[in-house]
Amino acid sequence: MSPAEALPGASSPSVRSPGGGQTLAEKILARxxxxxxxxxxxxxxxxxxxxxxxxQGAQAILxxxxxxxxxxxxxxxxxxxxxxxxxxxxxxxxxxxxxxRHFAKEQHLPHFYDIGRHxxxxxxxxxxxxxxxxxxxxxxxxxxxxxxxxGAFAVGIGPTEYAAVLATGKIWLKVPPTLRxxxxxxxxKGVYAKDLVLRLLGEVxxxxxxxxxxxxxxxxxQGLSMPERFTLCNMTTEMGAKAGMVAPDExxxxxxxxxxxxxxxxxxxxxxxxxxxxVHVNVDDLEPQVACPYSPDxxxxxxxxxxxxxxxxxxxxxxxxxxxxxxxxxxxxxxRGEKVAPGVxxxxxxxxTRIYQECLKEGLVGVFTDGGAVFTNSSCSACFGGxxxxxxxxxxxxxxxxxxFPGRMGAxxxxxxxxxxxxxxxxxxxxxxxxxxxxx
Amino acid sequence: MGTPLKGRVxxxxxxxxxxxxxxxxxxxxxDPELLKxxxxxxxxxxxxxxxxxxxxxxxxxxxxxxxxxEHAPAALKAIGLGAVVADSFARIFFRNxxxxxxxxxxxxxxxxxxxxxxxxxxxxxxxxxxxxTRGGSVRFEPFPKHLKExxxxxxxxxxxxxxxxxxxxxxxx
Numbered sequence: 001m002s003p004a005e006a007l008p009g010a011s012s013p014s015v016r017s018p019g020g021g022q023t024l025a026e027k028i029l030a031r032x033x034x035x036x037x038x039x040x041x042x043x044x045x046x047x048x049x050x051x052x053x054x055x056q057g058a059q060a061i062l063x064x065x066x067x068x069x070x071x072x073x074x075x076x077x078x079x080x081x082x083x084x085x086x087x088x089x090x091x092x093x094x095x096x097x098x099x100x101r102h103f104a105k106e107q108h109l110p111h112f113y114d115i116g117r118h119x120x121x122x123x124x125x126x127x128x129x130x131x132x133x134x135x136x137x138x139x140x141x142x143x144x145x146x147x148x149x150x151g152a153f154a155v156g157i158g159p160t161e162y163a164a165v166l167a168t169g170k171i172w173l174k175v176p177p178t179l180r181x182x183x184x185x186x187x188x189k190g191v192y193a194k195d196l197v198l199r200l201l202g203e204v205x206x207x208x209x210x211x212x213x214x215x216x217x218x219x220x221x222q223g224l225s226m227p228e229r230f231t232l233c234n235m236t237t238e239m240g241a242k243a244g245m246v247a248p249d250e251x252x253x254x255x256x257x258x259x260x261x262x263x264x265x266x267x268x269x270x271x272x273x274x275x276x277x278x279v280h281v282n283v284d285d286l287e288p289q290v291a292c293p294y295s296p297d298x299x300x301x302x303x304x305x306x307x308x309x310x311x312x313x314x315x316x317x318x319x320x321x322x323x324x325x326x327x328x329x330x331x332x333x334x335x336r337g338e339k340v341a342p343g344v345x346x347x348x349x350x351x352x353t354r355i356y357q358e359c360l361k362e363g364l365v366g367v368f369t370d371g372g373a374v375f376t377n378s379s380c381s382a383c384f385g386g387x388x389x390x391x392x393x394x395x396x397x398x399x400x401x402x403x404x405f406p407g408r409m410g411a412x413x414x415x416x417x418x419x420x421x422x423x424x425x426x427x428x429x430x431x432x433x434x435x436x437x438x439x440x
Numbered sequence: 441m442g443t444p445l446k447g448r449v450x451x452x453x454x455x456x457x458x459x460x461x462x463x464x465x466x467x468x469x470x471d472p473e474l475l476k477x478x479x480x481x482x483x484x485x486x487x488x489x490x491x492x493x494x495x496x497x498x499x500x501x502x503x504x505x506x507x508x509x510e511h512a513p514a515a516l517k518a519i520g521l522g523a524v525v526a527d528s529f530a531r532i533f534f535r536n537x538x539x540x541x542x543x544x545x546x547x548x549x550x551x552x553x554x555x556x557x558x559x560x561x562x563x564x565x566x567x568x569x570x571x572x573t574r575g576g577s578v579r580f581e582p583f584p585k586h587l588k589e590x591x592x593x594x595x596x597x598x599x600x601x602x603x604x605x606x607x608x609x610x611x612x613x
Contacts, residue, residue: 043586066597142508158532158539160536164596240505385463386463407463407482408464412460
């Protein structure tokens with residue numbers, strides 16, 4: 001499909017409601033359930049376009065068989081990506097991996113990203129074009145929301161539900177009301193998509209979008225690259241959202257050119273769509289932000305926290321939120337020729353093996369390791385406190401990841417500050433929470 | 441779902457995320473009987489030892505936010521809880537609990553009604569939670585038909601099994 005054919009304009013023959021406009025989420029769900037329109041609160045059964053699992057998928061195997069299912073509904077629509085423990089760091093993880101390998105073989109699942117071609121599941125879906133505009137996608141990870149940046153409805157589910165999807169290809173969903181977050185203006189130097197989403201989190205809080213779809217719009221969003229949109233949609237999970245999305249445009253189609261794995265059904269929201277709530281920000285004066293312990297919505301201006309000289313023990317540049325090539329380049333630009341502060345560890349974990357290889361080609365691995373950073377293979381790494389890079393009770397971490405609840409990265413008392421990749425890099429150099437604008 | 445659930449109450453606060461229910465380091469454990477030893481261990485260390493079958497867990501707003509891990513409701517179910525009742529739930533926890541056949545009852549105002557150790561009665565049909573120790577009650581919207589069917593089947597596994605393999609006409613129920 002060429003971008004021109006796929007481009008949805010105001011006169012596009014996309015799904016339209018007979019009376020009253022529909023949001024992006026409503027249009028995608030209407031198509032998925034085969035209705036001309038849907039309304040918030042309605043329970044619908046939708047046809048799934050893509051079903052992704054990581055290690056948690058192993059827990060779907062037993063219920064899949066208990067349901068009496070024999071074959072996966074469509075092996076071409078199933079992606080399995082190993083990402084939490086790569087390579088296995090415990091016997092338990094090794095067993096989960098083995099269960100998934102056996103299941104993939106038994107069910108003839110061709111799209112299994114095993115160790116060696118691995119990456120964080122959401123990045124695997126993005127860079128291989130597994131989710132396209134108009135899709136209803138599900139995944140066994142809460143940050144599946146990230147794929148909404150493709151103009152899709154991408155939603156996180158648990159393994160029992162995943163088993164039901166594997167068996168039937170369908171999922172029940174309550175049509176969510178939509179929260180529209182619009183941003184206008186230009187992001188300044190040292191201010192990134194991460195700062196914008198943290199600012200919005202500070203505004204709507206961790207329950208502000210519970211059960212809702214979040215639709216991003218406005219001039220700022222239209223100007224963002226796909227990786228930046230991934231960061232935004234990724235952290236709608238921290239707002240409690242069922243899905244976070246951006247309407248597809250030329251950038252979306254350009255990103256997916258040559259890699260889209262199935263046909264697109266792009267839709268855009270109607271001009272008269274009904275939103276439950278609208279929040280608008282102008283980003284011209286937006287400063288870098290930081291989420292302080294112990295909640296992603298405990299957001300303050302980074303410069304203010306930097307003035308308090310918050311000492312860190314670890315800096316983590318990784319996770320599905322911010323470990324793409326663009327993120328690593330921003331961080332490397334600051335870190336080049338510098339050293340990690342004495343007594344601090346700096347862990348850099350690219351979001352996929354492909355990104356790892358690009359870092360090798362561009363010389364970024366050397367930039368980080370020459371300065372004393374640990375450059376790891378691709379995985380969820382330190383983000384989830386179950387594999388590596390864990391924190392002791394009195395330790396503090398500057399992180400480009402997405403959550404800082406108690407115990408997220410190890411000890412329940414450990415403190416995590418969430419910020420942009422550039423801010424993480426400078427914090428690693430300074431040994432304390434730092435504002436990247438000071439060196440840009 | 442006809443008989444009201446009666447049980448002793450355990451209380452937790454707002455925004456209790458799934459990392460606090462089951463920490464990341466336990467995610468490679470998938471046997472609920474082993475998982476339940478670690479449930480809430482950083483928040484309420486006595487819980488996994490002392491909670492009894494039929495007890496009720498009462499939470500605040502945004503219960504179960506964070507990761508999609510089904511380990512959290514699976515461990516609570518293995519403990520034998522009658523239900524989790526909270527002012528509000530994060531969506532994935534809510535779905536996971538229902539899918540496992542563990543009632544997740546969203547009853548705004550419920551947290552303020554209880555102290556640890558109180559006796560509660562939850563009527564899923566009428567949509568009421570009552571404090572039998574101190575008095576007072578709150579109402580909630582009873583489950584819609586679709587969710588009721590999942591709970592009545594004992595979880596999504598059995599519901600899907602019945603759909604995939606419907607009993608032959610005339611067969612004994």
